[in-house]
Amino acid sequence: MEYGYIRVSTREQNEQRQIIAMQEFGIPQNRIYMDKQSGKDFERKNYKKMVRKLKKDDTLVVKSIDRLGRNYEEILEQWRIITKEKQAAIVVLDMPLLDTRQNRDLTGTLIADIVLQLLSISGTKLPKRSLQALDTPARHFPIPYGNISHHKIPQLLR
Numbered sequence: 823m824e825y826g827y828i829r830v831s832t833r834e835q836n837e838q839r840q841i842i843a844m845q846e847f848g849i850p851q852n853r854i855y856m857d858k859q860s861g862k863d864f865e866r867k868n869y870k871k872m873v874r875k876l877k878k879d880d881t882l883v884v885k886s887i888d889r890l891g892r893n894y895e896e897i898l899e900q901w902r903i904i905t906k907e908k909q910a911a912i913v914v915l916d917m918p919l920l921d922t923r924q925n926r927d928l929t930g931t932l933i934a935d936i937v938l939q940l941l942s943i944s945g946t947k948l949p950k951r952s953l954q955a956l957d958t959p960a961r962h963f964p965i966p967y968g969n970i971s972h973h974k975i976p977q978l979l980r
Contacts, residue, residue, distance in 0.1 A: 824881045825872055826854040829889045833858050840885045843915055847883055861892040864900055873900075878909040881923060886916045 826844035830837045837856060844854050855872040864870070876882060882904060884890050891897045904910050905922055914920035 823877070824849050824853065824883060825875065826883045827869060827872055827890065828854060828856040828885070829861055829866070829869070830858050831860050840889065843885045844883060847915065849883060861888065861890070863893065864891060864896055873904065873908075876904060876908045876910045880908075880910040881913060882910060883913045883915065887914050887920065
């Protein structure tokens, strides 16, 4: 089963682009959960309700990682709960490296974990150019001490 999660920080913000992305992905409206509140933590009514529904082999879809939350340490914890404890997949539509439906093996998990760790280290939202680089398999993505090709990650971890 696929579920979508949408979050906007304030009631004045427009969630329409996220709704359109969920519909284009094929998620029916009754499986899209939305919160209109800050992403500072995961104390969000509809987010909690959706996570409770997730079961093994389900998929959670978000438009971008920052729609899940702003605190990357908490995002890492939620990522672990969803992918490891609940054994559900996560798809981040604007960052294909963060699609855990593919490569559920060690390499795929490590790539997603490394990307999330890099986001956590930066402590801020990555610049748009860096996000685009992550979406392009042939490019390199920035890390604090240089660049590393995503193709080389498995070799470096051996």
